């Protein structure tokens with residue numbers, strides 16, 4: 180695996196959660212500076228202190244706060260090389276046929292949190308001469324999740340965001356990728372843990388997911404969405420192509436230039 184350049188600076192949103200901690204520990208062994216951004220709590224500050232990582236307060240749904248955090252990282256560490264946009268929540272448990280509040284809350288954190296994070300990080304990555312954005316999506320972004328439609332929409336939106344942004348970022352030497360883990364052993368699955376254990380259903384370790392996040396940074400293919408599943412590892416999802424339009428004479432229609440980002444014209 181290509182190792183990251185020692186001294187690189189990484190932002191990890193949701194950095195004190197299960198994946199964030201596992202990734203931060205790995206990055207530290209590679210001489211990368213992981214800056215952990217998370218909601219403000221004594222517990223979160225302590226997690227960062229225990230790992231020996233800088234902590235910054237961030238609610239990813241706050242657009243201005245995302246920009247402030249990136250500014251603070253550049254001011255304190257000189258640069259930003261990679262943004263792991265990883266903060267996320269699951270929807271609330273509810274008996275409602277459709278819980279709109281849950282839907283909106285999840286989309287705000289899991290989709291708009293990613294979009295604001297990327298918008299804030301991109302200028303800093305440009306100033307660094309290039310870099311990477313790695314979005315923690317989910318398997319639920321590639322297949323429907325009937326128990327939590329908001330989560331599925333947010334993660335699916337995050338995958339679509341990554342795929343749509345990739346071509347326009349390539350010219351700036353910025354790679355954007357998504358990772359799509361199945362269920363993994365972190366706090367987010369606490370409400371389901373017993374049922375998984377009883378059913379003998381395999382879950383990923385946070386360490387396995389952190390390996391995939393690291394690989395997505397150092398050797399990820401622009402626009403790729405990496406599925407991470409127990410016993411399989413990280414594999415790029417092969418999207419089935421959408422059938423192309425055909426012209427009146429039956430030939431495949433050529434996409435007009437206006438539909439390509441400026442950097443690809």
Ligand SMILES: NC(=O)c1ccc[n+]([C@@H]2O[C@H](COP(=O)([O-])OP(=O)(O)OC[C@H]3O[C@@H](n4cnc5c(N)ncnc54)[C@H](O)[C@@H]3O)[C@@H](O)[C@H]2O)c1
Pocket residue numbers: 192193194195196197198199216217218237238239240265266267268269288289292315316317318359360361362363364365366367368
């Ligand atoms: N564990 C799984 O089964 C699993 C599977 C697929 C994807 N994911 C995704 O992985 C990511 C990391 O989750 P995890 O499994 O480490 O769970 P986790 O609950 O341990 O970590 C999530 C972190 O996000 C933070 N966070 C929540 N809302 C935030 C906000 N508004 N602003 C900033 N930080 C916020 C939390 O404080 C927490 O530290 C999430 O995006 C999650 O949806 C998890």
